[in-house]
Amino acid sequence: MADKSNIRFGCIPFGLPAEVRNMIYKYYLPVDGGYIFDNAAFASSGRFRLMNADCTPVRQDLMFTCKAGLEMRGLGLHLNGITFTTVDTGEDRWKHYRFEFRWMLNLAEPREYVVHYVGGCLKPLSIKKLKEGFPQFAPLVDLMTAEGTNPNPRWRRRTYGEAPSVYWRFVKRVLEYAQRDEPDRVVRAINQAWRGRQTELPQWSAGTSVDVDSIINCSLEPWDFPSATNLAELNRLGTVNPQFMPRFGPDMNILDQKPRRMSAAIRKIVLDEDRVAGFLSRRHALGFVEICKRNPRLRIERRVCLWGKVFCHQTQNLDGRIRASWLRSRAVATALSGWIVEALSLTDAGMPPGSFTLLLDGTPFTRVSEGMFKTSVWHAVTWQEARDRCLQRSANHLGFSWFDLRGERTRPANVATYTYGNDDAWFLGYTFKGFPQAVRDIASGSSIVNVNFDFGTPPVDRRRDAWINGVSQHWNRQV
DSSP states (O other), rough: OOOOGGGGGGGGTTTOHHHHHHHHHHHOOOOOTTTTEEEHHHHHOOOEEETTTTOOOOOOOGGHHHHHHHHHHHHHHHSEEEEEOOOOHHEEEEEEEEHHHHIIIIIIIIHHHGGGGGGGGHHHHHHHHHHHHHHHHHHHHHHHHHHHHHHOOOOOTTTTTHHHHHHHHHHHHHHHHHHHHHHHHHHHHHHHHHHHHHOTTTOOOOOOOOOOHHHOOOOOTOOOOHHHHHHHHHHHOOSOOOOOOOSOOOOGGGGSSOOOHHTTTOEEEEEOOOOOOTTTGGGGGGGGGHHHHEEEEEEEEOOOOOEIIIGGGGGGTTSOOOOSSOOOOHHHHHHHHHHHHHHHHHHHHHHOSEEEEEEEEEEOHHHHHHHHHHIIIIIHHEEEHHHHHHHHHHHHHOOOOOOHHHHHOOOOOTOOOOSSSOOOGTTTTTTTTHHHHHHHHHHOOOOOOSSSSOOOOOHHHHHHHHHHHHHEEEHHHHH
C-alpha cells in the first residue's frame, strides 16, 4: 500500500472528476482508531484540539492548498470518529464529582422537597398544562393541588418510578408555573417548607430561608461546564453548608466552542468513560440532545465501564477513597437501572432516533459481569414483575392507589420525613417503571442499550410464571 505521507498538492490533478478526488481524500484522511480529544491541551489552554488515536498530530498537509482545502473542509470529521476519554488527573475528576453532588444538594433536592408545598399556588391553566406535558404525573398534580400549601407528610419515594431526569424537569416546571401564578404566596410556602426541613436536618441546612427565585430559575445543569459566575451562583444558593468543592475539567458541551460549521461536520462521537468523573453522570447524555437535533447525522456511542464507573458510586466516597470492597446484590440492579432508564428517557427528551447508544462495558472482568447479570439482574427483573403483578391484582379490593404502587406510604406522625430505610417490605426490589421490559429488550438486542458480554437469558417462562403465581397466592393468603 502506498505511503499516505507522499500525497501532496502537486500529486493531485484537479482535472480529475470530483468522484476520483473524493476517493483520494477518503484514502488520505482516515486513521486507525479515529481522533481523540486532547485533554491536556484543553486543561492547559482551554483549546479544543484533536489528535490521532496514537497521539500523533492530525495531518493537514493536503488541506493547506486553496482548492483542496475547500473540498476537504470537515471531511476528516466525516471519516473519523472522535473519542473523548475521562480526564486523567484524579483530583480534577473528584472535583467534578463533588461539584455535581453539591449541585444535587443545593438545587435538585431542595426543589424536590419544596415542590410539594406549592400545589395551592397553581391556577387551572397551569394544572392543565402540567397534565398535558407530564401525563405520567397527573395523579401527583391532583394530590398537590388538593393538599395546597400544607401537604400531608408522607413517604416521598423520589421519582415515582420515572427516570430521575424526567421527574426533575417536572418539578422545575411546577415551581415555574406556581411562581408565575402566585409569586408572593410561593415565597411564603417555600420558606415555610424550608423551616420544617431545617428542623429535621439541621446539619445540612445553612439558613432559615432560601433564595426562592434562584432555587426556581437557576438554569445550571449537571452536565454544564460552569464559568466562575455560574459557580458563584451555585454557591450563593446556600441551601447546604459549603463543604464540597466545585469542579474543573472538560465536559461534553465543549463542542459548543467549535464553529457551528465544524460541529455540523462531526459524524461519530465515542465517550469512553472508564473512571468516575461525576456524581450524576448517567444524566449527562441530556446535554447531547440539542447537539443531535442540530446535527441529525451525528451518532454518539457512550461506553461506560461497569467496574471503573457504574459500580464505583456504590463503593467509593466523594474523595475517591474505597469504603467497601463488595457489592450487595440489590445495589447491582439499583446502579444499572439508573443508567438504563436515563438512556431510554432520551427519546422523550427530544433525542433523534438512532443518534445515541449506551454500551455497558464489562471489561476487564467480563466473566464476573456475566455472572452478575445472570443472577442479580435477572433476579431483580423477576422480583419486580412478581411484585407488580401481585399489587395490580390486589389493587382493587385492597384499595391500593397510584402512590402505593410506586412505593409511597403515609408515615407515622413521630417519624422524620428523611429517615433512612423507610421502604416497606413489599416495595423492596422496585426500581423503575418498565425496568423488567427494558432488561428483556437489552437481552433481545432491540434496545439502544447494549452490553459486550453474554447477558444471559430470562428465566424459563413456565418456571417464572409458576413462581410469580405462587408469590401472588401467598400475598393473597396473607391478606
